[in-house]
Amino acid sequence: MRKETKVIRIGNKAIGGGNPILIQSMTNTKTEDIAATIEQINKLEAAGCDIIRCAVPTLEAAEAIKEIKKSIHIPLVADIHFDYRLAIAAIENGADKVRINPGNIGGTEKLKAVVDAAKLKNIPIRVGVNSGSLEKELVEKYGGVTPEGLVESALDKVHAIEAMGYDNLVISIKSSDVLMCIKAHELIADKSSYPLHVGITESGTLLSGNIKSAVGLGVMLYEGIGDTIRVSLTGDPVEEVKSAKLILKALGLRKGGVELVSCPTCGRTQIDLIGLAGQVEAMIQEFDLDIKVAVMGCAVNGPGEAKEADIGIAGGRGEGILIKKGKVIKKVPEDKLLETLREELLAMKAAL
Template identity: 65%
Template structure:
């Protein structure tokens, strides 16, 4: 699919927009004032593949933790700030890599200018984040309710405030919990600006339901060629957000994160313990950093042909299985030897 070309923006060491890969983000659910706990969670996110991480900055104590947090992590750090311009200034003084703030909500012109001037001086991007749950009253009245056009108008209003002070180091997001609504909103927004877009479905739900909703929503918007960075919002461990984001990007062919694993859904022809085998192979494949496609199929009759696009795979029989490569059968082995033989061949490729 062809992505819309947006401006390139640098968030610390990570670039988004332009021809850069779609970056994966998450947000800590720790108390930012507890630097140690926040660093520990970010390290777990880094290990899973998170590329940008955001923290809540509700007060000056949280701002003062930024220096320590930055020392303990490798990926860029984003400050999530609402209303108080002084928190934005302090966060930037303490080395934050990006701020998420709506310029129109932080006070008078003097305060807005102070934040933008410091961002410009330090070349710190500003993410303008509009949420369907907090659309300005005048726009709700103008459109009769919260609408995609109203949200886009709100985002453009905030963008113009930043542009007024001759600054265009901007990222924009518009979050809603309704998937068709979000698709329409991002489609309109993408036609209006060339700034990088941050995608997400807000209040998506728990790890199970939220992952499905996010996959449908974010995946649909990405398939339209829209989006430069994504954050999956889940009620749970933020590490699960990163796992889900990686799978969304992998499924659309937009990023490669090690082995791509596929398996058949099983049927009445299956004569091996395919569910157990598939789960074990998938877990082992997560430990291997190779750009391969691995298939686990239940039927020795049709499996190799159905998964001929896989680099390597197995297909079960009755107490045995076939190992195949690009649809061509390599060998027949006992069921208990299927996983060891498959892993051996994967490591040899």
């Protein structure tokens, strides 16, 4: 069951309060390069990104937000480190939310200036705390970086902003340590009703990052914790969005899009199953069908193993079969399997 959290609006989207869990990513272009940033954001939106974050390290980047916003359709979050003036400039130029770490923004007066600017535009502040920047006194208090220290740090900052008369907040507490991240979120979910932005930060490359993110996010989301997620990967941000969609679908938290199932290779396999599965995975991206597609390597066991799939293909020596709900529909030459499957998907799409 989802933890009950407050509803927070970010541009034309809403998180918390039982709203669908939204997917975020972050551009890796120079935000000052308006054309490149717009191009990447639109690619991410097409892949399924709901909210996009952009780094704002300079005044030029903050001012670029105004132009970027004219050509995108999803909310834009300005990511600020250290300089409170950049947060204010980003807000003035139309950012739908700002991400700050109040601990490194420059003191109470500067934090209040950011809060006042956000209050004027009524945009949320994401209070971000990272295990790599936990305050020295909390490290000493807890004998190191701990989940308890992360939670205390985040809540201290939240209370400071609340004392300034503002509660349009989202909380983010991140660590590259999966178990620490899970524990910290379990603790804060019981202590706060603000929406939580969850993810495993600095999780790694496409392989290791996906595994850590799937494990960490899977546990937290299964426990009902999290209102918006980011899969942080060292790679193309589009891959972050693809992974986030799969994690949500695997947990039954998002519908739509084709789900691919494929069998592991074994000694019975007589086709290039790995290559075929990869081709199918790429091909199905163009279909917004809420179905399951199977790619099986054995024409003998394939129909039975794929009976829970809506449609599938299985290969043998030089030929393959088209399967629907576990029943063989027809045989086709091996080199026509992909084409046959695509034709069937097009027919299913046209029938909607």
